[in-house]
Amino acid sequence: MSFYIKDLLQLSTGVRRFLISEAFYGIGIGLYTLVLNLHLLFRGLREDEIGALVSMGILIMGVLAIPVSLLANRTGRKKLLVTGVFFIAAGNALFAVSDELLWFYAAQILVSAGLTLVETTEIQLLFHYCRSRKEEARAFSLMFAVFTAFTGLGTLAAGYISKGFEGSRGYEVSLLLTGLVLVLHGVIRAFWLPAENKASEEAAAAAASPSRGISRLMGPLSSGTLWLFAVFTALLGGCIAMTGSFLNVIVKFRLDWMDDQVSLILAIGAILLFICSLMTPYVMERFGYNTAIISVFIVNIVLFAALYMILPVWLFIGLFLLRGGGVTMLSNLLDSLLMSAFNEKERNLYAGMRSVFRSLGSSGATFVAGLILARQDYRLPFLATAGVLLLCGLYYVWWIRPVLSKRINSGIEP
DSSP states (O other): OHHHHHHHTTOOHHHHHHHHHHHHHHHHHHHHHHHHHHHHHHTTOOHHHHHHHHHHHHHHHHHHHHHHHHHHHHHOHHHHHHHHHHHHHHHHHHHHHOOSHHHHHHHHHHHHHHHHHHHTTHHHHHHHTOSSHHHHHHHHHHHHHHHHHHHHHHHHHHHHHHHTSSTTHHHHHHHHHHHHHHHHHHHHHHHHSOOOOHHHHHHHHHTOSHHHHHHHHHGGGGOHHHHHHHHHHHHHHHHHHHHHTTHHHHHHHHTTOOHHHHHHHHHHHHHHHHHHHHHHHHHHHHHOHHHHHHHHHHHHHHHHHHHHSOOOHHHHHHHHHHHHHHHHHHHHHHHHHHHHTSOHHHHHHHHHHHHHHHHHHHHHHHHHHHHHHHTTOSSHHHHHHHHHHHHHHHHIIIIIHHHHHHHHHHOOOO
């Protein structure tokens, strides 16, 4: 364990700068995550309308993902990442000042476009700064650890900001503060992150011809592995989004709590997420990725099934917090391994397809969850998630595990 911690302190310069700047992104998203649904409810939207709004946003992310992955090879990942951060900031500002459904959809389009730019480029850019596959796995988990820790800080701050103002004023202030923090984050990343190296620039220049760039990137679409992994990410996205899109609403109304109480629980959950993210590479290296993944699948299925039952508040909170850590560890294990299983030329396209299919899964799950919550059933989403997790686990055992084992153990195939 001491050697593991020592290795973490010796990450490359680009990785360290990326991780430090990730703190601002976490704070901004934490502010946004707690208050957005509550802001929309206060402005008169129903749960099913919020579900439809979020689903539309997720579908936009899916539509834009592959074009963004193609664009990344021409303009560079860093430029798109920074642009995406500014889009998210603008969307939050528009959410804050709007009170009509049409403007909420416009704000969601901005946020979704920004999230697409960020999510389709950030992992590849982080891996670009890494020196080995082992460092890739560690850097990915550390990125998520930093993100979740500071998301918790942002969530906690949003709860107290909401409590300090009357009506929806606290929600508006939190959303405007989100925009400000994200603008600062974008400026820091624009000027502080190292530029992509000359080889990457030459690759981008080679892709400058649209027909040539598209043909070179679309060639790997014939790969069965690419499609196999993409479908798997759709299932995984559905698992996470079924409850993940409405955690604040579920806790608030299932327990009949105030906003500051909800924010405190979500902040504590973020600390647990931070610990689980930090420990993910160690668990994978200690027990092997296959044993770790199957074990975490089983634990998550049991936790989500248990959360469906009528429970005392203290037991629900305990299982709820453990659920967050379990989902985080599962997502980190799978996301880092699946990306590492592709070579550099395939990664941009896989990132695009991953976003498309995860968006499809997340959109469907979010829409269904919104319909369920509109009936004021705050238990059923957990049972539905347990069922999808079981399906996802079987898919991994039957189809993903053999291919992943072959590619990682015997070298990545073109």
